[in-house]
Amino acid sequence: xxxxxxxxxxxxxxxxxxxxxxxxxxxxxxxxxxxxxxxxxxxxxxxxxxxxxxxxxxxxxxxxxxxxxxxxxxxxxxxxxxxxxxxxxxxxxxxxxxxxxxxxxxxxxxxxx
Amino acid sequence: xxxxxxxxxxxxxxxxxxxxxxxxxxxxxxxxxxxxxxxxxxxxxxxxxxxxxxxxxxxxxxxxxxxxxxxxxxxxxxxxxxxxxxxxxxxxxxxxxxxxxxxxxxxxxxx
Numbered sequence: 001x002x003x004x005x006x007x008x009x010x011x012x013x014x015x016x017x018x019x020x021x022x023x024x025x026x027x028x029x030x031x032x033x034x035x036x037x038x039x040x041x042x043x044x045x046x047x048x049x050x051x052x053x054x055x056x057x058x059x060x061x062x063x064x065x066x067x068x069x070x071x072x073x074x075x076x077x078x079x080x081x082x083x084x085x086x087x088x089x090x091x092x093x094x095x096x097x098x099x100x101x102x103x104x105x106x107x108x109x110x111x112x113x
Numbered sequence: 114x115x116x117x118x119x120x121x122x123x124x125x126x127x128x129x130x131x132x133x134x135x136x137x138x139x140x141x142x143x144x145x146x147x148x149x150x151x152x153x154x155x156x157x158x159x160x161x162x163x164x165x166x167x168x169x170x171x172x173x174x175x176x177x178x179x180x181x182x183x184x185x186x187x188x189x190x191x192x193x194x195x196x197x198x199x200x201x202x203x204x205x206x207x208x209x210x211x212x213x214x215x216x217x218x219x220x221x222x223x224x
Contacts (some may be wrong), residue, residue, distance in 0.1 A: 006156075033212070043157075043202070043214040056211060091156060093212075102147065102212065106156035 002026070004094050005074075006105035013082045013112050021077040021108045025094030032075045033102065034067060037089040049075060082112045115140045115207055119215035126193055127223050134188040134218045136203035141181045144206040148177050148188050151200045151217070160201075161188070193222045 005024040013019050025032050034046040045059040049069035060067065064082075069075040079086055089109050093102040116139045126132050136146070145164045149157040161170045161177040163186070169178040176189040186203055200219045204212040 035212075035214075042216040043204075043212075045211050045213070048211060058211075093157075101159055101162045102206075103159060104149070104157035109154075 004029075004092055004103050004105035006090075006092050006108050008108060009106060011108055011110045013110065015083060015112055016081050019079040019082050019086070019110055019112075021079075021090050021092075021110070022074045023077070023092030023094075023105060024074040025092075026103055029094035029096050029103075031095045031097065032069050033093045033095075034075075034077050035091045035093065037091060037107075039088070043091065046077070079110075082110075084112050086110060087112045115143075115205060115213045117203060117205055117213050117215040119201075119203060119218050121218060122216065123219040123221075125221040125223065128193060128195060130193050130222075131189070131191050132193055132220070134190070134201050134203075134220070136186040136188070136215055138184045138186075138205045138213070140207070141184055142207065143181065146177075146179050146186050147204050147206070147212070148175075148186075149202040149204065151202060153200075157202065190220075193220075195222045195224050198222050 007022050032049045035043045037043045047060050047067045048056040052071050064080045066078045089107045091107045093104045095102045118137045120135045147162045148160040151157050163170050163179040174191040179186045198221050200217040202217045204214045206212050
């Protein structure tokens with residue numbers, strides 16, 4: 001059973017481009033969470049999704065950021081018109097249900113130049 | 114609003130020493146508390162999960178305790194090794210599986 005898979009591991013984008021981050025949860029896990037870790041800061045919750053539903057997006061910036069978890073395929077975190085301040089490590093976690101152990105991916109390190 | 118604090122922010126110990134990392138949270142209404150390890154430039158590895166109804170969990174040289182009423186958890190590492198050097202994060206799960214993380218304790222175990 002492979003762990004949570006995130007790709008790419010490293011992503012470089014120029015200001016104004018779009019960044020697409022992918023997360024494949026562990027087999028059997030229907031809950032996906034995205035977190036952002038800014039340099040020298042802790043992990044901050046962004047969004048919680050179940051298949052085809054956004055459950056809680058209270059941590060998502062109101063503009064340029066969106067997330068989806070389609071019926072088939074990985075969860076996608078999309079950042080439009082990236083700015084330098086979006087440079088961070090983005091982590092995805094999955095769990096089989098509420099209040100269960102969450103398993104994290106290795107993260108995608110986004111650098112905006 | 115849930116706030117999670119970890120003390121100390123950094124800790125350096127000689128190999129073989131037993132040590133305790135502390136985590137405190139302001140709202141006792143949690144579903145569980147989880148300790149993670151993060152190596153530089155890497156992802157998070159789950160170490161121990163304590164459900165809100167539990168008092169402690171053990172895995173090998175690690176023991177985590179939870180006192181929900183006082184809003185505290187400790188991670189005890191016995192006989193520390195250089196390979197234990199990493200940042201240790203605690204996170205509490207609140208509604209909708211939303212986790213709130215502490216800033217972490219950066220541990221260095223010197224050979």
